[in-house]
Every structure is written in structure tokens, then in C-alpha cells.
Amino acid sequence: MSERVVPEGNRRRRRPTKQGAVLSEGLIVETALRLIAQHGAEALSVRRLGAALGADPTALYRYFRNTDALLLAVADEMIGRAQEGWSATGDWRADLRELGLRIHRCYQTNPRVAALVAHRTTGRPYETRAVERILGVLRSAGFPDGLAVRIYHAFVDQALAFAAQDAAALALPPAAREKEAEVWHAVYGRLSPDSHPNVAATFLLLAAEMRDSGYPFALELLLGAVSALRPDATPPADPA
Template sequence: MAADGRSGRRAVGLSPQRIIEASLELLESDGPDKFTFRALGARLGADPTAVYRHFRDKDDLLLAIADELLARTLESFEPAADWRETLRVLCLRMRKVYLAHPHTAVLATVRTTRRPAEMRAVELILSALTQAGFPPDRAVHYYRALVDFALSWSCMAATYAALDAGARSGDESAWGREYALAPAQRYPHLAAAAPYLPEVDEEENFALALDLMLEAIAARAGKFRAEEAGERTPAS
């Protein structure tokens, strides 16, 4: 076993995957602001410079971490017979993984990893949209719309989950407290809806929004297929 760098500590079994897993642990325990190679080296029991043998810099490592979340999303995933179910399950799985790692998700959801897990996810989504009836030039737009929607919602939920407990409690209780006291003369619709606002479940609401998105894509696909069929039908 070779001693590592200036400290003489031994980098036993240091691999890209081990570094990524330790990074995830560090991000979730200490937050992004304290994510440094020095802190990572301490967690790994290795000199921080050892990380550079596997990753060019911090950004290279962050892209690998982002791809790891996508890899976990795709674990044991198989496309469904219905393209809508394929996309629905993918988005729900992705959200679940991101919410399990909220501090990491805040960094990961805005990045393009250019790595195998992301490419497999893109391939799966484009395949589903092709099954829906879109050619490549149209599929890419619906791919971006769907993924940006799912990532944005997941990032918002992850950012909220990363808040301290006091801030979350105050925000959550506001629906049944401040909003319940909103004057009906000034906010008649809000006052009428106030009893129901605390009942909105975040996971159910994401599923609702996702279904609305998929229904809209399906409607656009049907319209596109009808237009294509009309263009191929000879004029009488």
C-alpha cells in the first residue's frame, strides 16, 4: 500500500466510487458550504490531493456526484409498455432520490453531467417520446420541457427540505394560521379556499402536476399524429 502525499496517510482502496459516496455523505452532513477537498480527505482518511488522481477539480467531482444521483434513479429501472408510465415512474423515482439527498440535489439539479447515467436517462426519455409519436426534432423539446419541470420541482422541494426545522415549521403552519385569518372582503377566493390549503400534500401535488404535464404531451402527440396523417392523405 503506497503512502499518500505529504501526510503519509495511506489511501487504501481510494476509488472514484468511494470518493463519490464519501462526498454524498459529507454534503448531507455538513452542507455544500463546507464541502472542500480538505474535509473530504479527512472523511476518506487520505490526503486531499489524492482526490485529484481521480477528478480534475471540484467541479469535475460535482458532475460525477450529480450523475450518481441519476444512476441511483435508474437502478433496476425497466421501461413500461406505456410511454407515459415510463416517464411518470422515471420522474417520481428521480424526485425520491433527490429528496433523499437534498443538500446534494440543490447542486445537482442544475447541472448537465455529460456522463453515462445522464445519457441513459436521456435515451430512455427520448425513446418514450418517440413511442408517443414524435420525431427527434420535436421529441427534444418535450424532453427538455418535462425534465426541466421535474428537476425544477425537485430542486425546490430539496431546497425546502434543506432549510432548518424552524423555518419549515413556520412555513407549513402559515397555511392554517395566517392564511386562515385572511379577510374575506379583501381576499374572497382565498378565504373560501383557506380551509383546504393545509390539506395539500406535496407528493400528491407533484404527482398531479406530473400527470397534467404528461396529459398535455399526450394531447400534443395525438394532434401531431393527426396532422401527419392528414398530410399523407391524398386530396379528394
């Protein structure tokens, strides 16, 4: 795409696309999400999007100046979907837990998209709303601004890093995913207690644990650490 985006107020399309829909930014983003889920990153081309929309590919220039701008809109849509139905309860720990799990779950629904966009900063409405909400939870809980910002950074990066990693695993072909799962039994289950005593002692637990994402437990570890940083947190008892 080129730098020919048309301001939103000037976008007018009187005729529907070949599929009978009126072209819009939302329709383009929804179509891009579907195509990426089916074909991966290569789906983000003017030709493929135009064909899927039943529209002249050049019409997309009226909405997005280039494919990266469209990708940022796709990323923002994912952030928006993760927030659907969420509202603060006043329990900061429960609120952050719910937001983190929502982010992780949302990205798992479209792992190919997650692999492309989890690391992007969009600056778009859904992202700015998420930043405002998370900081609001932390500041309302009494965390000073400097600490609230650092916690926000760690919280979001943890959620997105796990989302991207777990999504990348889900995006593997089924045969590759199956082979990955077999490694824990085919390799780790056969390691000698003489050379790998710790693996041998914990193998059954390890194989069971590695079937699922480590994010829920990692999130609890983070929340526990954050709780200890809260200004009114009770200091640990003196061992003496």
C-alpha cells in the same frame, strides 16, 4: 483542486486508506454525498474529503481535476440512482411518469445535494443513459424527433425544478420548516372574506394541499398535454 487529474488507467494505489478502503472514484463520490448531506456545500473541500477518506488530500487530484468536476460526478450519481431498477414497459405515459417520480423521490433523499446539483448538466454516463432512455420512450411512442426533443426538455426541466424546490424546503432547519407550515393557518386562515374572498372560500383545501409537493399533479398535467400532442391522438369533439 487543480488541473492534475490522472487518466483512469494510470490510477494505482497499492495501499488502502486509513479506514482500510482502497481509494477510488466511486468511494470519493460516495463520501462527498455523505459529507454534503451532513454539512452542505462547504463539505466539498480537499481537506474535509481527505480527512473523511483517511487519505492525503492531494490523492484526490488523481481522480478529479477540481471540486466542480467532483460535483458533476456527484450529480451524475444522483441521476444513476434515480434510474436503478427502471425499465421501459412500452406504455410511454406510464414510463415517463415512473421516471419523473423516481427523479423527484431520489433528490428528496438528499436535499442538500439536490440544491447543489439539480441544475447541472454532467455529460457523464448516467446522464447520457437517462437522455437516451427518455428520448427512446418518446420516439418509440411515435413522437417526431423535433417534438420528442421539446417534450424531453419540458419533462426533465419540470422534474428537476420541482426536485430542487422541494429539496430546498426539506433542507431548511426543522424549526424553519415548522414555521413555514404554520403560515397557512396563522396568516391565510385569518384573512377576511371581504378582502380575500377566494382564499377564504378555499382555505381548508389550500392548507391541506400545500402540505405536500405539487409535482405529482403537475406531472399529470404535463403528460396530459403531451398526450394531446401525439400524432395519432384523437382530436377533441366539436362542441357544435
